[in-house]
Amino acid sequence: MFITLSPTSPDPMYKQITDQVRDAIASGELAANEKLPSIRELAEALKTSVITVKRAYLDLEGEGCIITRAGLGSFVAAIDPSRLRARKLEEFRIELDRIVRTGAKFSIRPDDLVRLIRGIKEEHDGSDA
């Protein structure tokens, strides 16, 4: 798992952790039942406080992404992948909304954006081949 904390991000530290752990689960990097690092271990590695990581784990547990078993640690929950995908889609929609609005300021229309996306995809397909 790859987690970094940015002191300049507008998001609080605990949210940066929950977002990145959730992403690791959604992308399949973390599999169901996989054990998560202990709160202390993660806090030490990220140079943040135990309270911050504890808060992040509690939030993830509240969302149903992880399960904490007393004395055993925290584990990735067996979560319906479509739920995480739906959430990710919503995040993309918000990002795209921003791009569409910015584009409108410069007369870049949604059609142009679709063409750009197709172009990028072809580039990647070409370089993979």
Added chain:
Amino acid sequence: MDPMLEARDLCKSYEGFSLAKVSLTLSPGGILGVFGPNGAGKTTLIKLLAGQFPADAGDLRLFHLGYDEGEREIKDRVGYCPQEPPYYPDYTPVELARFAAPFYSRWDGACFYGLLDRFRISAHKKFRHLSAGQKTLFSLSLALSHQPDLLLLDEPAAGLDDANRRFLQDTLRAFVGGGEKAVLISSHVSDGLDEVAERVLFLGRGAPILAADKEELLARWKWVHFREGALDGALAARLTAMRHHPFGNSGLCSDFPAMSASLADALAAGDARVENARLSDVLVHLTQGG
């Protein structure tokens, strides 16, 4: 632009300490920050520049004059705030100002009382009874009130609360804002005065380590965080102050514009992230190898 202060290869040694070959120039409109760890020689350098003692070697000119030829004129045009204000402890700010005023051709009493008021310094309290922050602010008020062209401030933020520190920043920006005056400050970086400096000089153990334009420096130095294996060995080897942990590696990059093309793939894939380095990150790395 014509420099107000030019120092070349200044050296000073005394028992247990030596400052070697410091060169700097300061042009009108500029704010230079001299940064370094404790014992780096910041105070010795500022004392040399302020003419508190002569250098053992090197050349120093302020307003095109050396202290040997124009001490009186230089001191009239320089506002110097030492780290430990050398004022009679039993005098009040008003008495101290009355004592200092005749030494300066452009003394402005109204400015002085305005600053005392602004800083809430009790005009009739003995100097020794002022708080550490008030002593600093008094020293600054005195320096500003003789309308200097150049301010030399040795750790002026020491002992200041956040509001006064911000006021000091604004005051310094306004001071140089007309483009005719200049400021040199020394600081520990973490006290926020690095924000006002446009140029920086890093000192480490009595010798200059780096002189640079601050924004250019910060555009080049970045933290690169990356997933284990996401960067090839040669690329990773260009990072310093490397830190490994189970959830990613971090290193300082000293020339990000030159490296950014090679990082593009890892950045796009989300396997690397770039974060601005702070001036203190660069300073600590360069002076202590941390």
